[in-house]
Amino acid sequence: xxxxxxxxxxxxxxxxxPPRVLEDVYTEDxxxxxxxxxxTNGPWPTIMAHHFSTVDELxxxxxxxxxxxxxxxxxxxxxxxxxxxxGEGSVAFFPEIEDCYYxxxxxxxxxxxxxxxxxRPTLMLFNLCGPxxxxxxxxxxxxxxxxxxxxxSPVWLQNVMGRSGLFTEHLVKMAQVIxxxxxxxxxxxxxxxDGPLGQPKRLEHPLWNxxxxxxxxxxxxxxxxxxxxxxxxxxxxxxxxLIGYDAxxxxxxxxxDGTAIRRYxxxxxxxxxxxxxxxxxxxDEVRKNMDHSDDLTHEIVFNRLLADMRSKGVDVAEPSDxxxxxxxxRALVATYSVTPATDxxxxxx
Numbered sequence: 629x630x631x632x633x634x635x636x637x638x639x640x641x642x643x644x645x646p647p648r649v650l651e652d653v654y655t656e657d658x659x660x661x662x663x664x665x666x667x668t669n670g671p672w673p674t675i676m677a678h679h680f681s682t683v684d685e686l687x688x689x690x691x692x693x694x695x696x697x698x699x700x701x702x703x704x705x706x707x708x709x710x711x712x713x714x715g716e717g718s719v720a721f722f723p724e725i726e727d728c729y730y731x732x733x734x735x736x737x738x739x740x741x742x743x744x745x746x747x748r749p750t751l752m753l754f755n756l757c758g759p760x761x762x763x764x765x766x767x768x769x770x771x772x773x774x775x776x777x778x779x780x781s782p783v784w785l786q787n788v789m790g791r792s793g794l795f796t797e798h799l800v801k802m803a804q805v806i807x808x809x810x811x812x813x814x815x816x817x818x819x820x821x822d823g824p825l826g827q828p829k830r831l832e833h834p835l836w837n838x839x840x841x842x843x844x845x846x847x848x849x850x851x852x853x854x855x856x857x858x859x860x861x862x863x864x865x866x867x868x869x870l871i872g873y874d875a876x877x878x879x880x881x882x883x884x885d886g887t888a889i890r891r892y893x894x895x896x897x898x899x900x901x902x903x904x905x906x907x908x909x910x911x912d913e914v915r916k917n918m919d920h921s922d923d924l925t926h927e928i929v930f931n932r933l934l935a936d937m938r939s940k941g942v943d944v945a946e947p948s949d950x951x952x953x954x955x956x957x958r959a960l961v962a963t964y965s966v967t968p969a970t971d972x973x974x975x976x977x
Contacts, residue, residue, distance in 0.1 A: 637966050638823035640793045641768070643843035644742055644801075646821040649831065653807040653839040654901075658728050662901060665714065665722045666754065671872030671883065675711040675755060676702060680784070702867035708760035708882055708890070709851075710871040714901075715752040717779065728752070731805075734903055738803035741841045744907040746914050747803075751778070751904040756871060758880065758892035759812070759855020760862060766820065766848040766968050772800040772906070774916070775923030782951065785929070790845065791964040794932055798924050799846075800917065801907035807839035810898035813856045819849035824968045848968050854898050864889035926951070937963050 654662070666672070680702065715721050720729040735747045770783045771790030775798065778786070789795050808817070817831040817840075830852075831840065842849075853860065862882065869884045880897055882890040908914040916922050930950045937944050942963050947953035 634825065634966065637791065637793050638825040640796060641791065641846055641848065641966065642823040642826070643821060643847040644803075645843075647819060647831075647840040647842040647847075648737075648741065650737075650805070650807070650839040650841065651837070653805065653837055654728065658725070659809065659837065661725050662714075662728060662754070663899070665725060666712065666756065666899075667873040667875070669712070669722070671870035672710045672712045672756065673870055674706060674867060675709045676706060677867055678711050706865050706867045706869065707762045708862050708865055708869070708871075709755055709757045709762060711753060711755050713751070713753050715749065717750060718748055720752075728901075729903070731903065734805045735905060737805060737841050738905045738907060741803050741843075742801055742907045742909075744801060744909050745911070746908040747905045749903065749905050750802075751902070753902050755851070755900040755902070756880075757854055757898050758890070758896045759859035760853070761860040762851065762853050764850065764852070764971070766818070766824075766850045768848060769804075769845040771845045772802055773798040773924055774800060775920065775925060776929060781926070784957065785951070786845075788933070788960045788964055789929060791966055792933065792936065794936055795924065795929070798922070801909070801913075802843060802845055803905055803907060804842050804844050805839055805903045806842060806844070807837065807901045807903075808835035808898065809837060810835050810854070812854065812896060812898065814852055815854040815898050816852045817849065818852055818972050819847055820968050821847060824848050824966055825970075827970055828968065828972045830972055851900070855896070862890045933960065 713721060714725065715729040720726045729749055729752050731749070735749070739745070739747050768787050768790055770778050770786045772778065772786065773789060773795055776786060776789065811834065815835065816833065817835075818828050819831070819842075820826055820828050831838075864884050864887075865882065866884045869882055869889070871880055871882050874881050877891075878894060880892045880894070881888045906917070908917060930947070934944065934946070937959065940963065942959060944956065944959045947956035950956055
């Protein structure tokens with residue numbers, strides 16, 4: 629990738645505005661009801677199990693490249709970070725937290741963030757973990773395009789499209805309200821609001837009912853490792869491991885194939901709730917998104933990616949099944965591999 633390519637992508641891969649920090653995001657009653665949903669509807673799978681079936685697909689999202697990952701399986705890179713979906717596509721999955729999903733305050737916050745007239749909620753999920761080791765690779769959330777969305781496309785493809793810079797005219801405006809509850813050690817939020825070539829910033833503790841309004845699908849970011857280093861090792865963790873709440877002991881337990889491998893007290897848990905909305909500048913943009921008159925298709929996307937790779941001199945074969953061809957996915961990752969140039973450095977005391 630040339631210097632000019634990097635500079636162009638640096639302008640593309642930055643949010644419409646820097647994250648806006650929020651305090652007291654949810655009421656105590658809302659928090660307790662969300663927590664109740666998590667306790668009574670588990671166990672919950674790992675984040676990776678939600679989205680990836682191969683290491684190459686994971687690397688296409690985390691953007692750390694696949695060339696040095698030969699032979700690894702998802703079990704080898706599994707992390708004890710778990711996820712569940714609370715609402716999607718304007719449908720709240722749990723009636724007891726409908727007011728959290730159809731949140732008029734959040735809709736106002738994201739409209740103001742974008743300067744847009746219209747918004748609708750599209751996704752609400754949670755990430756849950758105790759102390760564990762997690763990678764320090766920054767990533768983008770799933771980038772949404774007209775016609776190519778989480779409902780019909782894998783996350784790795786959405787993110788390759790975002791990093792390629794070839795589809796910006798079809799980008800759907802998105803914003804998130806992301807909130808944390810955690811009083812333990814570490815677990816901060818690092819982000820690159822000035823693009824991957826800019827300097828990172830960090831949201832520091834305390835992170836109890838504290839959040840941000842942000843455009844995470846166009847801003848590199850990461851959740852930093854949680855807990856003290858000596859607390860993070862978890863023997864027996866697999867891609868298929870699950871976490872659930874045990875009311876009898878008032879503990880959260882990670883299990884692999886039905887066997888508990890790690891338990892956490894409630895105060896050790898770090899909860900993140902991610903609420904997301906689509907934004908539309910005006911009624912013309914609403915109609916363009918709703919009537920699908922200007923949608924991309926997978927055929928258009930793969931033809932454009934192939935043409936661009938070949939124009940760059942990349943020797944890539946025509947994939948027979950581009951959504952599952954691992955050699956093709958590796959070629960995409962290698963071609964559109966951009967990652968933050970500078971990591972976080974703690975300021976001098």
